[in-house]
Amino acid sequence: MNEEGRGPSAEPLLALIGEHRESIRTALDDGQHALLLTRLKALAEASPDDGMAVPRALQGVRLALRQLPFGHPVRTMVDGVRLVAAPPGPQTVTEALKLVNLLAAQAQAPSAETGSTSPDPAPAPAPAPESGSTPDPAVRGDHATDPLLREPALSAAEVTARCGGAPPPELIRLPDPPNGDRYPEFQFPAGGGTPYEVVLEVNRLLMAEVDPRGAASWWYGGNSWLSGPPVSLLGRMRDDELVGAAIALVEGE
Template sequence: MSDDGAGDRPGAPARRLLALVGAHREEVRAGLGEEQYALLLARLAALADTAADDDRAVRVAFQGVRVLLTRLPLPYDHPVHLALDSDRLAGVPPGPATVTDARELASLLTDASAAGPAGGPGADPDAGADPDPGPGTVLGAHERLLRAPALPADEARARCGGAAPPAELIRLPDPLGREHYPAFQFPPGDGAPHEVVLEVNRLLLADIDPWGAAAWWLEGNTWLGGAPASLLGRLPDRELVGAAATLVEED
């Protein structure tokens, strides 16, 4: 994988980001944790399987990778963080070579994953683990999101006219395998899902990363001045869509 950084050629910033992820793969894996790291591999595989000549599909698939990487707890001056914040990453779309780079990076990270946890080959993933994960862990974050008001699967289906809820709706599985549909996605009382929620969820790739989409809606948002879910009906729909579009750099 080459770090094609000369000028603002199509795909150069995207290719640089992928190259940096490969170069700092151990930090990326440790920062994301096993569950989010597996999701990164899945998103890279989706990008790698995209038709290289389909510009929009490549852009959307790359956005899925980039949005996940924004959750890395990296120092502000870390090369990956700087690449993610680069204005050029937003201004220059990924090019066809980005698909090839994603394929190579997915292979590199998969090989690293097969070698064992980030602690080294054969390391025990439970060694030194905290038996009571705190709020900063993936498990703790999921527990907080599951505590939000939600509809069970049968009620969500009823709200959708008896049909299967659309893929854009956020559905969060609990430890028993039951699906929870965060209640903010529906109007109070009765009725089908909010159209603006479905539109934003498409931008947030909620069908691929429902936890990330739920966190965007339910946690504080400095751009909007509050949790987006609490602002439904209080802010114009366009402002909510714009805030989500800004996050994923959608045109």
């Protein structure tokens, strides 16, 4: 532990990822592992001169690692790292670059090795739903049973018009197969205009581009740090308090 009882700095976490890279690869599926590598690349490319670029990129790495099962040594350390720990700096970026190269080499190793054992067979496809079964409402876009799809929302065309082009990736986008993607309306001022900056900042922390339903559930749900659902406090509470509540969630406090 660092002084004042704060969590460990970033470098030991990166070293532990490298040490346990084989078990991490086994524990994560292809998409989760690719996400981790992407987040590590973002950390390796972050500018140490930007006071928030490295902490935010490190937060992305930590959230990607939360896909690991409880009890995994890396997950255990992830749950102990805090943004208030020793501020990550140039050494963190250097170590992240080394780790990216290590994991990239690991990903290429099976196909590059000669005489290697045959790869594990691909997993069997998921069984088709039984006749008469009810698909997941989040997949079929059922407004009657999916509370997130019952909230006020904008269409992709409306959001493009408000943003003056392609929507930023931080915006929560909920798939609605029958009707097209839906963007929860709270992300924009009531009178029109571009998205709230605080919403984009919080959504980055919540990794809305990866888990839009989780991010939306945070905004609409109760919150032990706040006096009500965060969505009801936009414009009524200081932006930094909303950001602080989101940081508390991702740090497990």
